[in-house]
Amino acid sequence: MIRSVLIFLLFILTSTGGEIAITYGMKETGEPQRLRPRQLLIFLGRAVRNSWFWVGIPQLALSFYLLLLLLSWEPISLVIPASALNPYVFGTLAAKYILGEQISPRRWAGVTLVCAGVALVALS
């Protein structure tokens, strides 16, 4: 039980950390001027040379294996809803406190409804 909780905490840390790092890296990269194939390729070329991108990728890979590990220990009906909620609960908090995004009351309300909905869908 304690083993699963620790691995789950590590899963939250790596999956949220990975996505936040990649988001930060993409903001540093700057958006493509136009959404055309050539501009997208140039954008991708710049993105993969950003160091935050490479901080994020190994974390996401690790979180994927941690999820597989959890699935082999705990019932899927517990692991899947818990992991599905992760980006909305911890991701939103990390976006606010690490990336400095402003979460208006309307956005909080929307995120809360999405959380409840995803939990219901993932549990059924």
Add this chain to the structure above:
Amino acid sequence: MGHELRVRIKTLVMILVMVLCANVGDLMLKRGMSQIGAVQLSRAGLELAFRLTVTNGTIWIGILFLIGFTVSYMTVMSWADYSYVMPAGAFGYALLTLLAVIFLHESVSPRRWIGVVLICIGVLLVSQTKPRTTEAAQQVAA
């Protein structure tokens, strides 16, 4: 068209592409793997599974769609908030449910329908907020 409206539409279209690519990609991988059959966890079994996987067209279509997902995810994150994209992308769950009902004629529990309705209202609320609340970094010339 105002600048903010343009950003909002661009963001929502990109999220739609992202969600479609992720769902179609997963579906293709699942279909491809079921064509291959259960993988035996022995050296020979894994070698066979590897050979069958890399020569399976459906798997490659799935991989292409997942690459499409990754590119659209990275692109939309270059201008939009994480806390905007993630909840807005949750309509993928609603989309999957509708597709399962329409094409696979699956029956959906009342609990799941309630979940889908909550997600749709939540996505509607989030999509009304500003897609970007952090300062824009200076645009690098392409």
